[in-house]
Amino acid sequence: MAGLLEIHDKDGHPEHKLKLERSEVPFICGGCKELGFGLRYQCPNMECDYILHHECGLGLGYGRPPTQKFFKKCDFQFHRQNPLPGTRICDICALDIRGFLYQCSHGDNDLHPHCASLPLTFTLPGSNQVIKLREKIESRCLKCQRKERASGKVQGLSYVSSDGMLCYHVACLKEACLDNWTMGYFQLDALANEERKMLALQNLAPNQEIRLRAGQSANAMRGIRLLITFLKLVVSAILGEPFTLVSTLFQFSQN
Template sequence: MPTLLKIHVIDGHPQHELVWKKSQVPFICDGCKEFGFGVCYQCPHKKCNYILHEQCAIRRPSPPFQQFFPKCNFQFHKENPLGSTTRVCDICALDIQGFLYQCTREDHDLHPHCASLPPVFSLPDSNTEIYLRKEIKSRCLKCQSKKRSGLSYVSSDGKLCYHVACLKEACLENWKKGYFQLDVISDDENKCLALQNLAPKHVVLRSKDQSSKARKGIKWVIIFLKLLVSAIFGEPLTLLSTLFQFYEN
């Protein structure tokens, strides 16, 4: 693992060493220019806002996640070596604007953060597992479509699906709307609006008229969303726990 000083010099920020921390607020990584939560490397000086995803700071010779790109030889770059040509991440299907891994053999590019996504994890208290897949059989909880470039997370029974791109976009939307501020998200109405933005057709306000089956269905969707957000953006923080606890009780 590189020292903090080496990370610092490589990234063109030689003034101060970067410090490992868990950010309690969302941020935009100065390396890949992507949205992030949680674990990061940040300049400790108050007047300097330089911050990196952990994956952008502690970069590897080759990304750990190559399940879908077995023939690729990825190399890290601070910027697109092909110049002004637009590059798209093959995992989230969103534009690459900063740090990236690029294959030297085939036409594949990855955000450093996307390259570290877990390929599989489990729903708690259930035999259901969630897999990263190229294709899905059910509609995405956000866009209600089966077709979108990039990869998706899918439950083992195939009933719950979410495009990685849609989740990243939805979380960024929630941040821009102010829903990821602790004082805002503590309000039940704002909490519900934030969750509805993540799954418009599946998250509704709880009422006395809802059947136990409907409540259980919503609860599983919320748990699924919580795990996805945690997988893509890092471990749950106070902010995320507050967002999801309303429907978990």
Template structure:
């Protein structure tokens, strides 16, 4: 459920208004990058992901960790650096923490759908997969989305890498500011056999491109976001 305006414990000075933006932002809750739907205080330039703004329960149970009881926390416990068990990125803000096991999850990672289906591509979330990632070409690493046909696999960590790298280029270095959403074209590892026909390779890349779009939307905490421009046709033009 979306509300046009909410009050939030992390920003008591003003109310936050719901808005959609194609410009990257840094969430002031979990400290991670975001694009699309958010709650924002324009006066203070304060932003929250949807999942960071709408904390509906202080506890969370995840099917990957059936023995864990995750508790929401506004900051990591203790002084030791911590990382998210889903994307393997640092945890420096909002998180779900299991005291018994020591596991941590970013709010957006904790709410990643087990199944992504955009009508053309079905992707299933796995804790670990044995096939190489289309982004880095490596196996293992973090949670992954894998297609039903098992030909397409993308680490959640790699999606975050792509987003952070492009957010840094646009917002920190000031490059490409004329384009709202940074392009991720030519950033994927494509292990195609040289014996494949050009037509088959193109079709394979088009499907993989659709898969990446769906995964990026989910990782941003906004599965319905219309952010296809992030990926565009970067893979469909492969040769």
């Protein structure tokens, strides 16, 4: 989808036009109320502090989500607020929708604008595998240790490596990223504390061996490196942040 350098959110922020900018400071999107990072539409007037995700701004501009292979029969339309009664849950991340959304005109599916633009496939460097966004998973999520988040509820989608060993619910990744941010573990400056970064990683992969130590088998070390690479890729997708910037969050001196 082509980018617009400038948009005008006539209902949300009529005073000024918003400009497309890249920033290294995390923000809460004024449209969907979700955490964002990186590319965003921002009011150039410093006193305003009105910011939208890139995708939320594009939704305002175009009114159509990127192609969604998981919801082929749906006819999504952009809304500032849920027009139907009751709370809506995003069918990709399984979390509540609190602002801007795409809603199918049949009333069945709803998406956060940022979730609607998540990449469907990545290659996983250092292996011959790919990471795919999937509806069903065969292995347990490395964050919540379960295959299903909650029975009978919206499951959302998951990111899974080809061999199924690395597997995360998008919901669990989003929750862990938000936790890491509120606890101050995600800091992008070069001096970010190593121990804090380790805590952030531990929070993303609670039951995994994540520290590289002398005396580990080559296989174990390879496994840890692959997990970290996987997390760099999926976390940068979830946050909408350029890969290079997110990589610094996972840079450890011993790697």
